[in-house]
Amino acid sequence: MTDAGVIYCGDSLQVLQTFPENSVDCCVTSPPYYALRDYGADGQIGREATPEEYIDRLVSVFHEVKRVLTPQGTCWVNIADTYCGTGSKAEHCDPKNPKGRNGQQVAVNHRVPGCKPKDLIGIPWLLALALRADGWYLRSSIIWHKANPMPESARDRPTRCYEYVFLLTKSKKYYYDWQAVAEPIAPTTAARMKGGRTEKGKYAAGTPGQNKPQKINQVRAKGTYTDEIISPVRSRRDVWQINTVSYRGGHFAAFPPKLAETCILAGCPVGGTVLDPFLGSGTTGMVAKQLGRRYIGIELNPEYCTLAERRIGGEKN
Numbered sequence: 001m002t003d004a005g006v007i008y009c010g011d012s013l014q015v016l017q018t019f020p021e022n023s024v025d026c027c028v029t030s031p032p033y034y035a036l037r038d039y040g041a042d043g044q045i046g047r048e049a050t051p052e053e054y055i056d057r058l059v060s061v062f063h064e065v066k067r068v069l070t071p072q073g074t075c076w077v078n079i080a081d082t083y084c085g086t087g088s089k090a091e092h093c094d095p096k097n098p099k100g101r102n103g104q105q106v107a108v109n110h111r112v113p114g115c116k117p118k119d120l121i122g123i124p125w126l127l128a129l130a131l132r133a134d135g136w137y138l139r140s141s142i143i144w145h146k147a148n149p150m151p152e153s154a155r156d157r158p159t160r161c162y163e164y165v166f167l168l169t170k171s172k173k174y175y176y177d178w179q180a181v182a183e184p185i186a187p188t189t190a191a192r193m194k195g196g197r198t199e200k201g202k203y204a205a206g207t208p209g210q211n212k213p214q215k216i217n218q219v220r221a222k223g224t225y226t227d228e229i230i231s232p233v234r235s236r237r238d239v240w241q242i243n244t245v246s247y248r249g250g251h252f253a254a255f256p257p258k259l260a261e262t263c264i265l266a267g268c269p270v271g272g273t274v275l276d277p278f279l280g281s282g283t284t285g286m287v288a289k290q291l292g293r294r295y296i297g298i299e300l301n302p303e304y305c306t307l308a309e310r311r312i313g314g315e316k317n
């Protein structure tokens with residue numbers, strides 16, 4: 001434990017049950033995806049016999065996350081989908097690659113009730129709707145678009161190049177700093193604003209955060225129109241283009257620091273505490289620390305705890 005944060009090495013549900021309620025401002029996490037990886041630890045999530053069992057376990061973990069979150073808290077969940085039957089090796093073990101690709105020796109996604117082999121299971125939305133049913137406010141489904149996706153050998157469907165990030169909240173009103181993650185307005189919009197007219201000749205675009213578009217000509221008539229009044233940014237949109245970055249430190253599922261950064265800037269006040277119940281290599285903790293927030297990380301695999309500890313520069317609990 002350091003001033004900046006703490007890492008707990010253990011099962012996320014059990015560890016979370018020891019935390020006091022309303023003690024965390026923000027959760028940024030990427031749970032193990034269903035049947036895609038083997039993280040080599042007993043009790044790991046992601047190797048359940050069916051998607052239903054997997055979703056039930058995640059709902060239990062996030063139920064505890066909701067309990068420990070402050071009423072203004074936000075929770076950002078990065079999750080991707082799984083195909084039914086793809087990569088199924090049943091009990092077969094490749095002698096050249098005994099640990100399997102991504103550490104996965106035996107695939108478990110070949111028995112999915114209601115799905116045929118080759119069907120996309122729909123894991124992200126199964127999870128999002130189950131969390132909503134458990135009381136979370138489902139506020140946004142963000143597409144994390146990767147311009148540099150993993151190449152795929154499939155020639156009968158498009159290559160996947162996005163994952164989901166769901167924004168969930170405990171209450172109707174919550175902390176969201178739209179300005180911290182605002183994006184530049186399109187050059188064409190900027191030009192229209194300067195001219196005071198839209199293509200339809202009436203209004204220019206509104207200032208982010210306002211529901212109604214601003215009547216630029218009226219503002220001008222009062223003599224108050226300047227470039228400063230019209231913000232050159234707009235509210236962040238829900239497709240985020242963030243490239244994957246290879247992390248060679250010994251964890252094959254690390255998400256890019258930029259992804260964690262965007263969630264933390266929008267969802268956690270400076271000085272607040274960010275939780276990652278599936279810490280992995282420690283990306284969330286590392287970014288939280290860099291941004292002046294405290295971190296709490298939970299990770300089941302002791303090797304990853306050590307890895308995260310080194311990466312963040314903190315100490316393991």
Ligand SMILES: C[S@@+](CC[C@H](N)C(=O)[O-])C[C@H]1O[C@@H](n2cnc3c(N)ncnc32)[C@H](O)[C@@H]1O
Binds near residue numbers: 029251282
């Ligand atoms: C997708 S990875 C997280 C990667 C992380 N975002 C990063 O950037 O490195 C999911 C992690 O959850 C861990 N995990 C699996 N089951 C767990 C459990 N029951 N409790 C805590 N951690 C678990 C895995 O060991 C793995 O490191």
